[in-house]
Amino acid sequence: MKLVSDTDYIEISVLEESNLPQNLGDIRLSVKICLSGFVGEYNQVWIEATEKNRFISSLVKFEETRSGSVNIESMSPNEFMLDISAIDSLGHLQVEILLSKYSRGVNRGSDLVSLSGGFEFDPVSFPLFVEEFCAYAN
Template sequence: MIIESEDKKSYISIDFVEDELERIPSICVSVSVKNNDFCGRNDMVWVELNVLKGFICELERLDMNRKGIATLGSMSPEDLILTIEAYDLAGHLMLKYKLSKTMYCPDLLYSSIKGGFELDTSSFSNLVKEFNVFLQKYL
């Protein structure tokens, strides 16, 4: 799944890697970010299915009302924080993100990319549908 900026110069890509449906129902995704020419990637971001469901409900409300915020966080809080919010009365949408990756060399280090971009509001309903399709594969 690709979430693209309104100007088509930036995107976030989310791809399925694996799932864990027994202990804590969750999925592992690979997330890559390109914000103009600045890039980052983490191939092991775990998200609980209940958290993903809640995020999709928030997206649906945001799509209907064009006000509010939807937030998705990973199981490891440093790995991914993704928010989509209406930032004005006209209902324009901004995506903000923080993507981090833990590295060991020899100490624990975090490498992060943080930013945001405006979304194309005309295709937002399709994005919500894509998230629903993505979730239905694991229910």
């Protein structure tokens, strides 16, 4: 699943769905983003089943109306956020993204590494994004 502009993109893949009773339906994503030449990728983004289902429902409604916005966030706070919104009544769309992870720091502590920003994307590609997300995440 990919949203693209001339220079920027976000690519999301569903890697697995949890089958553990306490996490049934949770999904693990791989997220890769490129913003102004900066690239980040993380394949341990977990989305809770209730958040996934809420997003799918909102995404389908948003695709129909092309007004307002729709968002999804990871289980871990400030690790992943995706917000898709309408720019105007003509159907132009934009995406805002945050992708972060902790890595071992210089002093054996944890450093937060993150990439965030946004871009306007080709709205013609949006129906395919919606279709793929709904298919892969259900």
